[in-house]
Amino acid sequence: MCIRCGKKEEETWEHIWNCDDNDATLDEIARELIYKFEEFLNTNERMKDIAILRDHNVNIITILEERSNILLGKNRIREMLRGVFNDKFNKLTKVKEEKIIIKECWNFIYNEFKNRIWLPRCEEVERLEKEKGIQKQDLKKKRKRESSIEEGKSEESIKDTKIKKTNENVKKKQKKEFVKNINIVTRDRLIGSVTDGINIEYIWDMTTKIY
Incomplete structure (x- = not known):
């Protein structure tokens, strides 16, 4: 069971990113981050890079929201979460400077997913486990016991x-x-x-x- 949202389902990799307790959905965060990245560039007075980003921002989001060819039933955001840089990003342009900005944007979005979902989740789970007096050793024993019971062992x-x-x-x-x-x-x-x-x-x- 997920200790955060309370749903009676296994806390898998999939559930971590879809958990109701997350700040926002992956798609929502991805769309926000394009503009957030532009703000980052603007803060650093990188006007030329902003122009490059605006030429490609729609395509970047489109690629991320497209169906993945390696993770069936998922979009390419899921590829990103596993550190996969899809070759479609490389094919957006042949200009070296533009490729650099696209890659930087990819890294920015990847880190934001980690900072907005993964890290808060880890901190919250740790806090809740301490609050309930749950230790990692207890969780391992519980998972092992549940696994054995599922296999038909009493x-x-x-x-x-x-x-x-x-x-x-x-x-x-x-x-x-x-x-x-x-x-x-x-x-x-x-x-x-x-x-x-x-x-x-x-x-x-x-x-x-x-x-």
């Missing part, structure tokens, strides 16, 4: 599996200690024989050894 079955695994680990440890002790005894016997002047070649096959 709570009792999960406990039995844990006990069985613990017992197996104990047996392995005991066996390891046993082998270690035998090796020590074997070594000491052979060393003792050498010390007594006995050639171990004659007693090698009669000495218990563990490999």
Whole structure:
């Protein structure tokens, strides 16, 4: 369940960007950011770059809102969220200076998505988890338990599996200690024989050894 919006659905990558608790939708943010990027250029008195942006801003938004060929059923904003710079942006112009502004605009939008959705989400989730006394370890256990239940395992079955695994680990440890002790005894016997002047070649096959 999403701890932010309270919906009873898994908090997947998809839900993070569509969560009702987000400041705005991805499409809304993308449209706003073109103008926000222009304001950024204006603040830095980059008038020539503003002219370039205005020549391409509609095409930039169009490309972002088009259907993705690699993420079926999604638009190219989803590609951007995964760091994919679609080649269509490169084909908007052949002029080097214009390509630079388009790429800068892409980076600006990408960072704004992160700053307006991803980072606030992380901070809010962390705050809510602390408020409810939830630790990461608890979440991992919960996900593991839920996953096992979905696979048809009961709570009792999960406990039995844990006990069985613990017992197996104990047996392995005991066996390891046993082998270690035998090796020590074997070594000491052979060393003792050498010390007594006995050639171990004659007693090698009669000495218990563990490999």
